Structure formats: C-alpha cells, structure tokens
C-alpha cells in the first residue's frame with residue numbers, strides 16, 4: 070500500500086467530517102472548562118480519604134433530623150440531601166467527619182448546559198446524536214490514518230517520536246502536535262463513540278436486582294450505626310451513593326453503591342442482605358464519561374482542552390498543506406508525441422512542481438515544444454530529443470510516491486537512444502541520503518540515454534542553485550531560459566539571531582581569509598558540519614558556510630572576494646553587530662559517533678568544520694588531519710587552534726601541504742605518500758571526511774580510487790555509500 074492511499078484516506082475523512090469536527094472541537098474546548106470550574110471549589114474535605122461510612126453516618130445522624138441520601142461525586146465532594154432540625158430540606162456539600170455544611174450543590178450554569186446539549190446532539194435530537202457519534206468515529210479513523218502516515222515517514226515504530234526536520238511550518242507542527250495529541254484524541258474519540266452507543270442502547274444490558282429474603286429479615290441483634298461492621302470497614306472514598314431507609318420498618322434498608330458492587334444493608338443489625346457486582350459495562354460507561362469530559366481531574370481536563378484545540382490547528386494546517394499541493398498543477402499545451410523536450414517531475418509535497426513549471430513555461434516561451442508530466446507517467450515520447458528530470462528524495466533516499474515506478478518503467482519502455490538527459494535533484498542536507506533518488510535515477514538513465522549535464526543537486530529548494538543549473542543548461546543547450554524568481558521564492562525563515570564576538574582582519578591574511586566567531590542568541594542545537602545560511606541581499610540569494618562549533622559558538626572561515634555577496638556581507642560586520650540567519654542541519658557531515666579512527670582532509674576554508682569537530686573530540690578519538698594551504702604564512706590563522714588540539718591529544722597527527730612554497734604540494738600528494746595508512750583506515754572501518762574545494766575533492770577521490778584498486782579494497786562507491794567517505798565541498 071503506498072503512502073498516498075493513506076494520505077488520501079486521511080484527507081477524505083477530514084474533508085467529509087470537518088464541519089462536525091470543527092463544531093464538536095470548539096464546544097469541546099469550552100466544555101473542558103466546566104469540570105475545572107467545579108473542581109476549584111473548596112468542597113473537598115481533607116478528611117475525605119480517611120473517613121469511614123460509620124463515622125460519617127453517625128455524625129450526620131447527630132446533626133440532622135433526617136438524611137435522605139448521600140453521594141460522592143467525581144470531584145470527591147460529599148453531597149448530602151438532609152432535613153434539618155427546623156424541618157428545612159437542604160442539599161449541599163458536607164465535611165464527612167464533622168457533618169459541617171460547606172455549601173449548596175453546584176448547579177451547572179445554563180451556558181454550559183446549552184453548550185453540552187449542542188456538543189451532544191447539535192440540537193438535532195437523535196439525528197444529531199448519531200452524527201456526533203459518527204463524527205467521533207471518523208475522527209478516530211483520521212487519527213489512525215495520520216499515525217500510519219507518520220510511521221511511513223519515520224520508517225519504523227521505534228522512530229515514531231524521533232526528531233523531524235522542520236521544512237515547513239504547517240507540516241512540521243501538524244506532525245509534532247499530532248504525535249503529542251494522538252493518545253488524548255484516540256481516548257476522546259473512542260469514549261465518544263462508546264457514549265453514543267450507550268445513548269442508543271446498543272451496549273449489552275444486564276439484569277441487576279437484589280434478591281432479598283424478607284422472611285428472614287430480623288431486627289435483632291440491634292446495633293448502633295457506627296458499630297455496623299460493613300460501615301466500619303468501608304471507607305467513604307469507596308462509596309458512590311448511599312440511599313437511606315425510607316421508614317423505620319425492618320423491610321426498609323440502606324442501599325449502598327460502591328465502586329464495583331452494590332449492597333443492601335439491614336438498618337437494625339447491619340447485616341448485608343444482598344449484593345451484586347456491577348457488570349463491566351457499568352465500569353466502562355463511567356470510565357468513558359470521566360475520560361471524555363475530564364470530570365474529576367483538572368490535569369486531564371486541561372489535556373483534553375489542549376488536544377481539542379490542536380484539532381482546530383490540524384484542520385487549518387491540513388487544508389493549508391493540501392491547497393499548497395494542489396496549487397501547482399502540471400498543464401500541457403502539446404501532446405506528448407509532438408514534443409522535443411520532456412520534463413519529468415518527482416514530488417511528494419508539491420514544492421518541486423513550481424520549479425518544473427517555470428522551466429516548462431520558459432521552454433514554451435522560447436518556442437519549444439515542451440511536455441511536462443509526473444515521473445510515474447513515463448512512457449514513449451516519439452519526438453523527444455531531451456528529457457529533464459526534476460525529482461525530490463524521500464524516506465531513506467527513496468523516490469517520492471509519484472516517481473516510485475519510474476526505474477521499473479525506464480527498463481521496460483522502448484525509447485530512442487539518441488535522447489539526451491539532465492537530472493536535477495531536490496533534497497535537503499538534513500537527511501543523510503542527500504538527493505539519493507536523483508543520483509539513482511542518473512545512474513539508471515545513463516544506461517539508456519546520453520548525459521547532457523552532470524546530475525545537479527539542490528538543497529532546500531534553493532532558487533539560487535536552480536538558477537545556477539538553468540544558466541549552465543541554457544548555455545550548453547542554447548535555449549534562452551530565464552527563471553522568474555518571484556514565482557519560486559518564498560521568504561526564508563531566519564530563525565537564528567547571531568552576534569559577532571570575534572573577527573580577524575582580512576588585510577592581515579595573505580589569502581584574504583578571515584575567521585568570524587558568532588554567538589547564537591538562543592542556544593539552538595547545532596554541531597560542527599552543519600551549515601549557516603545567510604541572505605546578504607535580503608532576497609532569495611542564499612550563501613552557505615560550514616560551521617565549526619568552538620566553545621559553543623559558531624566559527625566560520627571565510628574567503629573574501631571583492632565582488633562576493635556573502636563574504637562582503639560577513640566582512641562588513643563589526644564586533645557586537647547582530648544579524649539574522651538560518652542554521653541547516655547537515656546530517657551527512659557530522660563527526661562520526663561510532664568510528665574509532667577518523668581522517669580529515671581539507672583545503673583552505675574547508676578547515677572550518679574540522680576545527681569545531683576537533684574541539685569536540687573529548688574522547689580523544691584517533692584523528693589525522695591532512696590540510697592544504699597556499700603558503701606557510703596562510704597557516705598563521707589556524708596555527709594556535711591546531712597546536713592546542715595536537716597538545717591536548719584531540720588531534721593525533723597533522724600533515725600540511727603548501728601549494729605556493731618552493732616544495733609545492735597538495736593534499737592529494739600527502740595521501741599518496743600515506744597510501745598504506747589510508748588503505749588500512751578504509752579497510753578497518755575508519756571514516757574519511759573531505760571538506761574544501763570541489764577540485765580538491767575530485768583530486769582526492771581519484772587518489773582514493775587508485776588506492777582502493779592497488780590494495781584490493783572494495784570499490785570506492787561502496788565506501789561512499791556506507792558513509793566511510795563523507796564530503797562537504799563547494
């Protein structure tokens with residue numbers, strides 16, 4: 070069963086019942102405050118837990134001329150109906166040990182009565198009651214289908230409550246609050262259905278009546294009330310209701326409803342004349358009522374109010390997400406078999422669709438015949454010359470639902486081999502398998518068609534990155550495509566306020582590089598290897614910097630360019646200045662928790678995350694660092710930090726390569742020199758982390774491939790797949 074079936078069920082249930090759920094939720098929130106308003110009254114006596122029936126009845130007898138009945142309510146208030154010495158009839162709360170009258174019985178206010186009636190039946194009598202019961206059941210199904218969606222998203226029961234990535238406000242809070250309110254909502258709905266079944270007499274009934282042998286009733290031996298063994302041995306807290314004998318006639322008796330049974334007691338001798346246990350149905354009915362209404366517990370009433378308020382948010386956020394998904398539709402002007410360009414889209418939540426649509430519109434605008442469709446609709450395209458695939462990744466590097474059959478279709482569909490293709494992956498660094506499905510598609514499609522551009526990956530829907538790709542594509546294809554940012558840009562949420570607490574001067578550095586230390590206002594959780602996203606022009610243009618977490622602060626290493634948007638922005642700050650940015654979790658480039666041996670390979674500013682990781686290496690794991698810079702003077706910027714890590718044992722070995730010294734060398738040369746050591750590290754499950762320029766990364770990967778072959782290790786791709794080789798290059 071695919072995720073979409075659950076999603077459509079979830080949505081269909083919500084759409085069909087939303088008006089009732091809305092009304093029931095609003096009234097439910099109001100009603101949660103009724104039990105609270107009762108419980109805050111000062112009628113619960115401190116003596117309640119210790120008082121016995123004997124004590125209470127004997128004091129009551131002394132204080133009032135007649136007692137009609139006694140009731141213990143859900144709040145543990147003792148409610149008595151009595152007739153005073155003056156013949157006045159009173160119903161109110163008493164102290165069970167002193168019989169002191171504490172206050173008159175609380176009557177439910179007309180407002181709460183009105184809301185209760187509306188909540189129960191919408192003033193539609195039986196029809197209304199039925200609809201409310203049905204809507205309770207539908208809400209239960211919505212909660213179940215929602216839980217399945219979360220399970221599918223989180224991939225296992227164990228991870229049901231694990232952290233989720235905040236990519237979108239509505240989606241994030243829909244899931245976070247959904248998980249928190251799940252149990253209360255399930256309880257509210259099941260008890261709601263139960264209470265409806267009870268109202269329609271659909272629950273099993275049991276014949277419960279006393280069987281008293283009136284011939285055997287005797288007035289002797291007569292005992293005082295407080296000496297009745299059953300009264301002495303029964304606490305008031307076990308009692309629900311006591312009905313007093315109607316007259317002094319021996320055939321009239323006490324009827325006492327206890328928590329689990331009802332007993333009948335001879336008013337002269339205290340003998341138990343008859344008893345029966347309540348059927349389970351009675352217990353469930355009472356439990357359902359208390360759980361559904363919050364009676365008897367302020368805490369539970371508050372939980373009910375919050376869970377019910379969350380339902381209102383789910384209605385709003387659920388519809389907002391659906392509208393967003395539906396807004397971006399794929400529309401075609403030409404039939405598939407007359408088009409030269411085919412755009413295939415893989416998207417789960419719809420955010421990739423606007424990118425694909427913008428591209429499609431531009432191609433049409435340029436006079437090209439373009440056809441756009443979902444990846445699962447892949448079929449023969451008779452005239453196609455070029456296929457562009459834009460796809461997101463889900464789960465653990467899996468395809469989105471509308472692309473889950475693509476790889477299979479690719480194998481079975483016969484298509485002209487002269488077609489060229491380009492793949493653009495949409496993903497997020499927050500997931501370990503960054504754009505994995507796009508990479509898989511690229512590998513698979515290579516077997517059928519010609520690659521036009523290397524696979525291009527985009528983090529977090531970056532418009533800037535998409536523009537970079539379209540520029541490269543346009544230049545090579547010679548088709549004018551101009552991306553209108555306003556159609557794609559949604560303003561990034563800059564959640565982190567950062568203050569500059571240390572900055573080195575660019576002019577003092579031979580490579581125009583500076584270190585910038587920033588203090589985050591809120592202690593947001595981040596680790597070295599995460600990325601800092603800044604928006605220098607306050608528009609869609611995003612610049613990412615690798616974070617080193619040093620002494621709890623963010624340390625960046627920035628190369629200054631005269632015309633560089635990001636480096637000029639950061640270099641313009643003085644100590645104490647504050648600006649807003651966004652920290653992106655870069656799960657694929659965190660210091661490995663499990664590996665005992667780590668090899669770090671960096672050039673230039675790529676050292677930044679490693680400085681933070683070394684700072685955090687309090688377990689003194691074996692870490693070797695290969696670091697490439699231009700000159701020995703370039704090292705001055707980092708020297709004191711690296712020296713202190715070496716001295717404290719956080720760094721085991723440092724190997725430097727200087728490209729502009731007389732004996733010029735690069736990190737690749739250092740690795741070749743140490744090939745035996747590197748081969749051993751790979752073989753023994755060590756992790757190699759590479760950070761810096763893409764040119765350096767490509768050079769290093771080539772060397773590693775050679776080492777793998779020479780020492781008969783596994784293929785390099787296997788080490789990349791199992792996370793033993795991690796890269797963060799730009």
Ligand SMILES: Cc1cc2nc3c(=O)[nH]c(=O)nc-3n(C[C@H](O)[C@H](O)[C@H](O)COP(=O)(O)O)c2cc1C
Pocket residue numbers: 222236415416417418419420421422461462463464465466467469495496497498500501502503504505529530
């Ligand atoms: C549950 C979930 C799982 C994801 N898994 C991955 C992943 O494994 N790798 C990745 O790069 N991105 C992953 N992403 C990020 C999406 O691919 C990314 O946000 C994409 O832009 C969404 O596009 P769409 O809205 O068109 O579906 C995941 C997102 C979600 C919500």
